[in-house]
Amino acid sequence: MKESHTFLVPDYFSHFSCKMGDCRHACCVGWPVSISMDNYFHLLGVDCTPDLRRRLDCAMYPLESPTPEAYARINHRYDGECAARLPDGRCAIQAELGEDYLADVCRLYPRGVRVEDGGAAVRCECSCAGSCEAVLEMLLRHPEPIAFVEYPMTLHMPHIPEREVQFETLGRAQAIRLFLIRTMQNRALSLPARLAHLGQTLYMIDWVLHTRDGAALDAILAGSVALPALPEGKLTQSQLADGLRIAEAMIAAFDAQSDSIREQGEAALAYFGKGEAALARYHAANDAFAARFPDWAIWFEHMLVNHMFFAQFPFQDRPESIGDELVGLCAVYALLRFLALGTQPADEAALVDIAAACFRLIEHTDFDRTATHMLKRIGCTRPEQLWDLISL
Numbered sequence: 001m002k003e004s005h006t007f008l009v010p011d012y013f014s015h016f017s018c019k020m021g022d023c024r025h026a027c028c029v030g031w032p033v034s035i036s037m038d039n040y041f042h043l044l045g046v047d048c049t050p051d052l053r054r055r056l057d058c059a060m061y062p063l064e065s066p067t068p069e070a071y072a073r074i075n076h077r078y079d080g081e082c083a084a085r086l087p088d089g090r091c092a093i094q095a096e097l098g099e100d101y102l103a104d105v106c107r108l109y110p111r112g113v114r115v116e117d118g119g120a121a122v123r124c125e126c127s128c129a130g131s132c133e134a135v136l137e138m139l140l141r142h143p144e145p146i147a148f149v150e151y152p153m154t155l156h157m158p159h160i161p162e163r164e165v166q167f168e169t170l171g172r173a174q175a176i177r178l179f180l181i182r183t184m185q186n187r188a189l190s191l192p193a194r195l196a197h198l199g200q201t202l203y204m205i206d207w208v209l210h211t212r213d214g215a216a217l218d219a220i221l222a223g224s225v226a227l228p229a230l231p232e233g234k235l236t237q238s239q240l241a242d243g244l245r246i247a248e249a250m251i252a253a254f255d256a257q258s259d260s261i262r263e264q265g266e267a268a269l270a271y272f273g274k275g276e277a278a279l280a281r282y283h284a285a286n287d288a289f290a291a292r293f294p295d296w297a298i299w300f301e302h303m304l305v306n307h308m309f310f311a312q313f314p315f316q317d318r319p320e321s322i323g324d325e326l327v328g329l330c331a332v333y334a335l336l337r338f339l340a341l342g343t344q345p346a347d348e349a350a351l352v353d354i355a356a357a358c359f360r361l362i363e364h365t366d367f368d369r370t371a372t373h374m375l376k377r378i379g380c381t382r383p384e385q386l387w388d389l390i391s392l
């Protein structure tokens, strides 16, 4: 049954439209897409033409260790395509039966529906994953900071699992998240400085949440608490070298674990190489990137803000401290930046493809958590080292 709600959405949301057959990396091609138990049995029994039935029989298979949310998976053909995809790029289920018959994941993607504790009321949110190239292309053409607006929608709500990790939020989870997003949108500061400010703010918020001091939290959210001064001046050669070493170790580790960024990771590692020459190549890549994409910082701001809202940063459903969530966000920024510099994209389409590959890893795996532990393992344990990494 469809439900009507007013959702909080990013301002670009109503302009999203799928590129269909024009998409360079369609979301149903090559990804391990999971389907819920309800959706699987619904599609198994749906009344349809023999052609669609043949496609459906080939398009899904039940998992060995199913859960109600992830019961079956899309079965890709030899060429990586979903068996339900028509030669013109459209989905055969949607073409024959209509959108309402799609599995939730296919019907909603790249939209992510969330339900947020807003104090007395429960608030619905919806935003788009950065793994969809159409979303990233919209963000490229969005000069102003992303605003969040109320948007009425009527839709089949997906099953939203109960949260496993409960955070103390004093009923202000959404207000805290939007305040942190505004910190990331402070264009008076560089992106690394904004991340540092975000860290300082998070530690203050963490403390007042632990002490359940609502008045102190309100003062922080009103912007009336001064933040400590930020590090000044350019990074030294040895700081740059340290940041580069950590970024390379991080990329090498993810490259070994995930197909999503293997191609881009290997290209970046090959470009930077090792030793003194790596620093010279970093500076050359940095200059060339800034000249080719003069508004890159605005686009990176949007990608981080979009990710923060989509992932409900810093109240993500995992047993990590708020400080560790910040490390995960720094890893997101470092990964995007390092791959964007190291692969030297020739045009906007190539840049979008790199970022979409990153977000396939970031938003559809346990990236932030893995990255936090990985950075500790590779020796990035002090705040100064994190600063070196995000200053690249």
Ligand code: SF4
Binding pocket: 017, 018, 019, 020, 023, 024, 025, 026, 027, 028, 109, 110, 131, 132, 133, 134, 135
């Ligand atoms: S990745 Fe985005 S634009 Fe491409 S097919 Fe999927 S929803 Fe459409």
